[in-house]
Amino acid sequence: MRAWRALRRTAASSSSSSSSSSSSPSDAKPRRRAWEASLSPLERVRRLLPPEEAAVGAAAAPQPLQASPDKEEEMEVGPMVEAAGRHSVPFRAGELALAEMRRKHNTTLKLLCRLAAEAVLNSSGGVLPHRDIIGQLPGQVLRTSEGKRLLLRRPSLDEYVLLMPRGPTIAYPKDISALLMMMDIHPGDTVLETGSGSGAMSLFLSRAVGPKGRVLSYEIREDHHHLAKKNYRHWRSAWEKGHVDEWPDNVEFILKDISTAAADMKSVTLDAVVLDMLNPHCALPVVHPSLKQGGVCAVYLANITQVIELLDRVRSCKLPFLCERIIEVTHRSWSVLPAKLKHYKSSQMVETQENIEELPPNEYEEIHIQHQAVLKESEYNESLSDAAETNHSVPYIARPSHWQEAHSAFLTKLRKFRPLLS
Numbered sequence: 001m002r003a004w005r006a007l008r009r010t011a012a013s014s015s016s017s018s019s020s021s022s023s024s025p026s027d028a029k030p031r032r033r034a035w036e037a038s039l040s041p042l043e044r045v046r047r048l049l050p051p052e053e054a055a056v057g058a059a060a061a062p063q064p065l066q067a068s069p070d071k072e073e074e075m076e077v078g079p080m081v082e083a084a085g086r087h088s089v090p091f092r093a094g095e096l097a098l099a100e101m102r103r104k105h106n107t108t109l110k111l112l113c114r115l116a117a118e119a120v121l122n123s124s125g126g127v128l129p130h131r132d133i134i135g136q137l138p139g140q141v142l143r144t145s146e147g148k149r150l151l152l153r154r155p156s157l158d159e160y161v162l163l164m165p166r167g168p169t170i171a172y173p174k175d176i177s178a179l180l181m182m183m184d185i186h187p188g189d190t191v192l193e194t195g196s197g198s199g200a201m202s203l204f205l206s207r208a209v210g211p212k213g214r215v216l217s218y219e220i221r222e223d224h225h226h227l228a229k230k231n232y233r234h235w236r237s238a239w240e241k242g243h244v245d246e247w248p249d250n251v252e253f254i255l256k257d258i259s260t261a262a263a264d265m266k267s268v269t270l271d272a273v274v275l276d277m278l279n280p281h282c283a284l285p286v287v288h289p290s291l292k293q294g295g296v297c298a299v300y301l302a303n304i305t306q307v308i309e310l311l312d313r314v315r316s317c318k319l320p321f322l323c324e325r326i327i328e329v330t331h332r333s334w335s336v337l338p339a340k341l342k343h344y345k346s347s348q349m350v351e352t353q354e355n356i357e358e359l360p361p362n363e364y365e366e367i368h369i370q371h372q373a374v375l376k377e378s379e380y381n382e383s384l385s386d387a388a389e390t391n392h393s394v395p396y397i398a399r400p401s402h403w404q405e406a407h408s409a410f411l412t413k414l415r416k417f418r419p420l421l422s
C-alpha cells in the first residue's frame with residue numbers, strides 16, 4: 001500500500017512538473033493521447049516515472065518491429081509492446097485481428113477481420129491495408145488512410161462470438177459464463193450440448209473442457225450445423241497462427257435430432273449437459289440416463305413461461321432432476337467520469353463529460369462486410385480529460401450508464417439425483 005502511495009506521489013509530481021515546464025503556447029495544453037486512457041493504472045503510472053525507473057522490467061522488450069508505423073505512434077505504444085513480453089507473436093496472415101477506433105459520443109467501433117496480404121480493412125475513418133498490420137505485435141496503434149487511429153489486437157473469445165456470422169441467436173457470453181459455472185465444468189470433462197446453433201457455446205465449452213475433454217454438440221438443422229462447424233474451425237485456425245499452444249480439437253458436431261439420439265447415449269458418461277433449444281424437455285428423457293449422478297443439466301430459456309413448462313414436465317414425467325436455481329444474469333454498466341466545471345454568471349455547475357458528449361447509443365450495431373465484421377458498442381470507461389490527467393483533485397461523477405444491455409435469458413439449473421427406492 002505504501003509503495004503504491006509512493007508511486008502515486010511520484011506520478012503526481014512528475015505529471016505536474018512536466019506540465020509546468022512546457023513553455024510554447026502549443027505545449028500549454030497537452031494534447032490527450034487517445035489510447036492512454038485504456039491503459040491500466042499501473043501502466044499509466046509507469047509512463048510518468050523517470051526513464052531509468054520505467055526501464056526496469058523493459059529488459060525483455062522485443063526487438064524492433066518489421067514494419068514501421070509512424071514515429072509518433074511508435075513512441076506512444078512503446079510500453080505496450082514492452083509489456084507484451086516474449087510470448088507475444090506478431091500478427092500473421094490468416095489470423096483474426098480486431099481494430100478499435102474511438103469515436104465521438106464515447107463509443108468505440110470494433111472491426112474484426114481475417115488478415116490477408118492483399119486485403120484492406122475498411123472503416124468509416126478510411127482504409128488500412130492488411131499488409132501494414134501483418135508483422136506488427138498486437139497492441140499497436142496504426143493510422144488509416146484518413147489519419148484515424150486504430151488500435152490493433154487479437155479478439156477475445158467473447159468478442160469473436162459477438163462478431164462472427166450468425167444463424168440462430170447465440171447464447172450471450174454473460175450467460176455462457178454463468179452456465180459454465182452452474183455446470184462446474186473442469187478440464188477433462190465430457191459435456192453434451194444441444195443445439196449447436198451458431199457455435200458460440202461450443203467454443204466456450206471447448207475451452208473449458210480443454211484438450212483432454214470432449215464436447216458432443218447436437219444440431220437438428222443442417223445449415224446451423226455447418227455454420228457452427230465453420231465458426232469453430234475459423235477460430236481454431238486463427239488461434240493456431242497467433243499462439244504457441246493449439247486450440248483443442250475437442251468438439252464433435254453431430255447433425256441429429258437429440259430426441260432420436262438415445263442409442264448414442266448408451267456409450268457415454270456425461271459430466272454435464274447444456275440445452276439451448278426449443279422444447280428442451282424433449283431432450284431430458286434421452287440425455288438423463290447418461291448424465292452422471294449428481295451431474296447438472298443447465299437449460300437456457302428465453303422467458304419465464306418456458307421455465308414453468310420445463311419444470312412442470314420434469315414433475316409430471318417424474319424425471320430425476322431437482323431444480324436448484326433459476327437465474328437471470330443482468331449486467332449494470334456504470335459511467336465513472338471526471339467532471340467538467342461550467343462557469344455561469346452567478347453560479348457554478350458541474351457536469352460530467354458524458355452529459356456533454358454522450359448520446360445514448362443503440363444496442364450493438366453490427367454490420368458484416370465480406371470478411372470483416374463491425375461492432376459499435378457503448379464505451380463504459382471514458383477517457384480522462386486533460387484536466388484529470390494533470391490535476392488529481394478533479395471531482396468524479398459515478399452513476400449507472402444511460403445505456404444498459406437489454407438482452408435477458410433464464411438459466412435453469414437441474415441437478416440429477418438418484419430417487420429413493422420405495
Ligand SMILES: C[S@@+](CC[C@H](N)C(=O)[O-])C[C@H]1O[C@@H](n2cnc3c(N)ncnc32)[C@H](O)[C@@H]1O
Pocket residue numbers: 168169170171194195196197198199200201202218219220221224256257258259276277278282
Ligand atoms: C438458439 S440456438 C442455439 C445457439 C447456440 N447455443 C449458440 O450459442 O450459438 C438453438 C438451436 O437448437 C437447434 N435445435 C432445436 N431443436 C433441436 C433438437 N431437437 N435437436 C437438436 N437441435 C435442435 C436449433 O436448430 C437451433 O440451431
